[in-house]
Amino acid sequence: MNLANLLHRAAKVWGERPALSVGRAVRLTYAEMGSRVPRLAGGLMAAGGLQRGDRVALLLKNGPEYWELMFALWHAGLAAVPVNAKLHAREVAWITENAGAKLVIASASLAADLAPLLAEQKDAPRLVEAESADFARLYDAAPLPLADDIDADALAWLFYTSGTTGRPKGAMLTHRNLWVATMNYFADVDRVGPQDCIIHCAPISHGSGLYGLPHVARGANQVIPDSGGFDPAETLELIAHWPGCSFFFAPTMVHRLVHAPQIATADTSNLKTIVYGGGPMYVADLQHALHVLGPKLAQIYGQGEAPMTITGMDKQMHVDDGHPRYLARLGSAGVARTDVEVRVVDADDNPLPAGEIGEIVCRGPIVMAGYWRNPEATAQALRGGWLHTGDVGSFDEDGWLTLKDRSKDMIISGGSNIYPREIEEVLLQHPDVAEVSVVGRPHADWGEEVIAFVVGRAGVGLNAAALDALCLDHIARFKRPKQYRFVDALPKNNYGKVLKTELRALLQAEG
Incomplete structure (x- = not known):
């Protein structure tokens, strides 16, 4: 069950095909990558004094070496800890210490700030710069x-949550x-x-x-833009x-792409699929895209706790405009x-019928x-054998799930539940x-009142x-915002999600 078999099979079957490219240039074929990864695996084990099951943190900007490292770690029976390269060095140091990482591979531009913080740790991991001669020697x-007897339930990827409401957790x-x-x-x-x-315009x-x-x-082929990121x-x-x-995009990236000045004359005939997720995609934006x-x-x-997979809507579903509930499905x-x-469940984890709103839970091998x-945190999240997502939604009679909001984002005003996404739509x-983001502000009489931050x-x-x-033409009067705050931009994390926590903090600071 070792994931490294994905690469080694591809190297045998499609050895001459491009495996890793940067910009418009092919860097490695699958045969070349398949040959390099076992050597890199050996180098990593020796350099870090590692044993099977050890964790290795990757603090890297998008680049071809990312994929060689991931597969080399799995080849050796090690676990990868990919870390968001845009985090503050202190946040990265906390993750590496929490993970018990024995080795950290970091881009040179990120290693300088991280090195003194790692040195302070009790069991300081070895730090290797990805562009250094030390790193190049790992391939020698x-x-x-191959660790071909790896257990299917062995740790492969320690996926740290974004941590926007506290310390991140490692899924x-x-x-x-x-x-x-x-x-x-x-x-x-x-x-x-x-x-x-x-x-790979989004972070690997x-x-x-x-x-x-x-x-x-x-x-x-895995293609890394020359910039290493997203530029429309x-x-x-x-x-x-x-x-x-194909791409994986946050909805904000889809929005930027389809509104780019160059889109009017661009040749997009090679575009096969954009998979979007990680935040709300509003119907108006989706129709335009x-x-x-x-x-x-x-x-x-999905969530990091159930990667890529809870519910979905494929390409054909997006264009089934003959269905009477097409817009609701979008x-x-x-x-x-x-x-x-x-399932959608109530506060006691009892399943709710179609049309009723509750917490979304799921279970399965994912x-x-x-x-x-x-x-x-594990016991709380996985109680009863179901992953409790913290998201609120409801099913319709045909099994289509509509997300209302994160449970923490729901606004309760005058005893009524108000879902910000409905107002944002x-x-x-x-x-x-x-762009728009709706949050609740504490109110002495009503509990909370609705505030809309709007970007024109x-x-x-x-x-x-x-x-x-x-708003009065489309939703009940009590749901409409009590104030509209016009701003130049909304605060977002490194993955493009709007940080409602920062908006709420701003309102609280104002009193």
Whole structure:
């Protein structure tokens, strides 16, 4: 069950196909990558004095070495701890210490700030710069035999949550979890062939990395932009160059791409699939993206605790506009994925019927083994054998799940539950609204009141009266915002999610 077999099979079957590319240039074929990874595995084991099961942290910007390292770690029976390269050095140091990492591989530009913090730790891990001569020498080691007896439930990827409401937790993803996620991609998201590619504009340490696995499994090319990240103009140029392009995007990235000035004249015929997830995609934005790009969008709803997989909506579902509830379905999170059971439950974990709102829970072989060194959080999240997502939603009679909000984001005003997403969907219907985020502000009489932070499109003016009239035309009066705050931008984390915690903190600081 060792995930490294994905690479070694691809090296045998599609050895001459491109495996890793940067910009428009092929760096390695699958045969070359398959030859290098066992040597790198041997070098890592020797350099870190490692034993099977040890954790190795990767603090790297997107680059081809990321994939060689991931597969080398699995080849050796080690566990990867991919860390968001945009975190503060102190946050990274906390993760490496919590994970008990024995070795840290870091980009040179990130290693300098991290080194003194690692040195302070009781069991300081060895730090190796990815661009250094020390790193290059790791490939000089004798090839290490594949750890082909690795247990399916052995830790493969320690996936740290974003930690926007406190210290991040390490979701333990096993080889089994990631095999299942890979196969589920083929069952529910998209087909992949060796003629295709995935372009990693989003961080490999997060969703884009998880989506790389099914592409390796089918001998497809992994392309890293020259910039290492997301630039709409660069992305469109890469689409024009590489056939069969797929991406994992946050909804904000889809929005930026379809509104880029270059999109009007871009050749997007090579675009195969954009899988989006990780935040709300509003119906108006989705309709515009479908109009611009065509039937090339697929949605996933999942968490790091159930990677890539809880519910989804494939490309065909996105364009089934003959269905009487088409728009409601576009606003949903799709249907339960093939290998997952999904329920909506009440406060006592009793299943709720269609139409009733409660917490979304799921179970299946995709669900994490638990949180690293956190039995209390594990017991709470996995109680009763179900992953409790903390998300609130409801099913319709046909099994389509509509997300309302995170439970912590729900607003309770005058004893009534108000779901910010419902209000955000309405406000985004205004042609001059670019982005919006709705949060609750404490109120002495009502408990909370609704506040909308609104970003207008460049060069236009917005006024509260027009937005208020729009809300009164579409939702109940008690749900409409009591105040509209016009801002230049919304605070977001490194994955493009709006940080409602910061908006609420701003309101609380104002009194």
